[in-house]
Amino acid sequence: MDSPHIAVQAGTFFASIFVVATTTMRTMIPLRVFGIITNVILITTSIFSHAYPTLLLHAVLLPLNGYRLHQMLQLVRDVKKSVNSDLSMEWLKPFMTERCCATGEVLFYKDEKAEDMFYIVSGRYRLVESGIELPVGAIVGELGMLSPLNERTQTLECIEGGTVLGVSYRQVEELYVQNPEFGFYFLRLASARLFQNIGRLEQRLAEYTVQTPAPAAAPAPAAQGSA
Template identity: 40%
Template structure:
C-alpha cells in the first residue's frame, strides 16, 4: 500500500467514524476532516467526480458546525446571566396578538413556548404580567401530560416568537450541551417565578 492509498483509506475511516458519532459537533468536525482527506485523494488519483462531491459537502458541514458552535456560545452566555433569550430568535416564528386575545387556556395541550418581543400579556390565574423579553409557556414541556397549568391573555397588542417543543427537543437531542443549558435556564426561571412579582420581563418565565 502506497501513501496515496493510505490517504484514501484515511478518508474512508473518517467517513465511517462520522456515521458513528451520536452528537452533532463531533460529527461535523469528523465529516469535514473526512472530506478534506477524500478531496486530497481525489486530486492525487485525478478523479474530479470524487473531488466535486466532497467540495459540495464541505460548505454544508462547515455551516452546520458554525450554527451549533454559535448556539452553544449563546446558551453559555444566557446561562451565565444574560437572560434576554435572543438566542431563541432563529428557531421561532413570529405571531401577532391583539388586545384581549387569549393565547392559550389552562388545561390546553402544551406544545410550544413564547418569547415576548413587545406588548404585555397576563397570566390571569396568578395575576402576573409578562412583558418584553419574557418567556412564557416553557414549563408546559415539563408538566405532567404536557398541559397548560395557567392561561395567557394579551393585554396590550404585541408580538411573540413561537418556538415549538419539537424544535426544542430536536436541539436537545442534536446537542446534549444545549439540553444542559436549557434545563439550567428552566431551573433559574422556576426559582425566579417562585419569588413572585407583578411583571415578568427581560427573560423570566412561567
C-alpha cells in the same frame, strides 16, 4: 506505483475510516467535526484523481458542515452565557418562527396541551389567572415542557397587538439530543426560571400577609357573681 495514485488510495482509506466513525456518534458536534475532516480528505483525493463530481459534492458539503458546527458551538456559548447572566433566550431566536398576534387573541388556554414556548418581541401580553403582564423580551411557556402532563398552568392573552417568536418543544428536544452540553445548560436555565417564579410567589405571599391585618381577639366573657 506513482505518488498521486498512492495519495488517492491513502486518502480514500482514511476517508472511509472517518465515514465509519461517524456512524457510531450520537451527538452533533463530533459528527460535524468528523464530517469536515472527511470533506477535506475527499476534496484532496478528488483533485489528484480528477474525480470532479466528488470534488464538487464535498466542496458544497464542507461549508455546510462548517456552518452547522459554528451554529451549534455558538448555541452552547450563548446558553452558558444566559445561565450566568440575565437568563436571556436570545440564543433560541435562530430556531424560532414569527407569529403576529391581535388584541384579544389567546395564545393558549389553561390546562390545554403544551407544545411550544414563546419569546415576546413586541406588544403586551397577560397571564389571565395571575394577572401578570409579561414584558418585551420575556419567554413564556417553557416550563410546560418539564411538567409531567405537558399542560398549561395559565391562560396567555394578547392585550395589545404585537409579535412573538415560537419554538416547539420538539425542536428544543432535538437540540438537547444533538448536544448533551446544550441540554445540561438548558435544564439549568429552566431550573433557574422555576426558582425565580417560586421566589416571586413567596414575595407576593409575604406582601399579602403583611397587608392583611390579623383578626381581633374576641373579648373574654364577663364574670357573673352569685345572687
